[in-house]
Amino acid sequence: MTSFICPKDKLPLIEFRCPNGHEYPVFDGIPVLLRDDVPETIASYGRSLDQAKGITPVFEGDYVSGLVSTAAGYLYKSLDNNLKEYPIPELPLDGEGTLLDVGCNWGRWSVAAARKGYRVTGIDSALDALLAARKVADELGVKAEFICADARYLPFPDDAFDQAFSFSVLQHFSKPDARLAFGEMKRVAKQSLVEIPGKYGIRAFYHQLRRGFKEGEGFDVRYWTPGELSQIGAIKPHAFFGTGVLRCDVKYLPLKYRAIPYLSELLVGIKPLRMVADSYWVNF
Numbered sequence: 652m653t654s655f656i657c658p659k660d661k662l663p664l665i666e667f668r669c670p671n672g673h674e675y676p677v678f679d680g681i682p683v684l685l686r687d688d689v690p691e692t693i694a695s696y697g698r699s700l701d702q703a704k705g706i707t708p709v710f711e712g713d714y715v716s717g718l719v720s721t722a723a724g725y726l727y728k729s730l731d732n733n734l735k736e737y738p739i740p741e742l743p744l745d746g747e748g749t750l751l752d753v754g755c756n757w758g759r760w761s762v763a764a765a766r767k768g769y770r771v772t773g774i775d776s777a778l779d780a781l782l783a784a785r786k787v788a789d790e791l792g793v794k795a796e797f798i799c800a801d802a803r804y805l806p807f808p809d810d811a812f813d814q815a816f817s818f819s820v821l822q823h824f825s826k827p828d829a830r831l832a833f834g835e836m837k838r839v840a841k842q843s844l845v846e847i848p849g850k851y852g853i854r855a856f857y858h859q860l861r862r863g864f865k866e867g868e869g870f871d872v873r874y875w876t877p878g879e880l881s882q883i884g885a886i887k888p889h890a891f892f893g894t895g896v897l898r899c900d901v902k903y904l905p906l907k908y909r910a911i912p913y914l915s916e917l918l919v920g921i922k923p924l925r926m927v928a929d930s931y932w933v934n935f
Contacts (some may be wrong), residue, residue, distance in 0.1 A: 657805035658697025676703040683799040684806040702778050714783035715757045719801035726908045742767050748813030758784030765793035774800040802832035808840045815840035820903040822872045845933045848894050849876040852929030884935025888928035891915040
């Protein structure tokens with residue numbers, strides 16, 4: 652069982668109450684360890700707080716089927732509301748021990764990590780997503796723990812995990828908020844691996860052009876220069892032509908897109924193109 656600390660003052664939680672009197676609810680077995688005194692990162696944050704208080708009902712439909720392309724990228728658009736199996740990717744880590752999946756959403760990377768032998772804790776600020784993630788894990792027969800929490804204020808002690816992982820999540824945070832999350836991951840995990848969009852990629856340029864090269868707001872993607880990412884950790888290209896491009900997912904893609912993951916993987920291996928990747932791995 653994971654140990655928790657208060658996300659406000661970092662004191663140990665006993666039955667989800669800290670010595671300073673901060674108390675946190677548990678909704679259907681999922682602890683809701685969100686701060687109520689900070690601006691939210693995305694809209695689901697406030698919804699989760701209201702759901703935990705019984706003000707707002709939880710989503711009762713097929714959460715995953717309607718969200719695959721949002722969570723996994725534009726190549727997966729044809730799977731929306733047409734899902735025959737869960738598209739579980741191949742985790743790019745080999746190891747054992749504990750893993751924190753930051754921004755786990757419906758749990759695809761948590762399942763992937765559990766299948767690799769990690770003891771997994773998935774966190775997300777969306778309670779609806781966590782309820783779906785638990786359902787997916789149960790259906791697929793893997794063990795994972797899910798916590799409603801804010802990546803900027805992780806409710807875990809220092810060095811609580813061997814590995815932290817996050818894929819296509821922190822791109823939706825403002826850069827100051829993302830840097831808070833990077834710092835928290837570094838605090839709670841011995842090693843962290845994050846996938847995040849690059850600023851100079853072809854598809855990145857297209858999206859920035861569409862919004863007039865303005866910095867994103869709300870759930871918009873923020874694009875990072877290789878120099879900015881290098882200040883966080885060691886970087887290497889992950890993909891071209893998008894952020895969620897994974898060769899292991901070719902079978903889920905429409906025929907017109909199936910060459911893209913192979914071409915992306917080919918370009919990743921060309922060193923002169925390192926600075927113009929659409930997304931990067933950041934290891935710290």
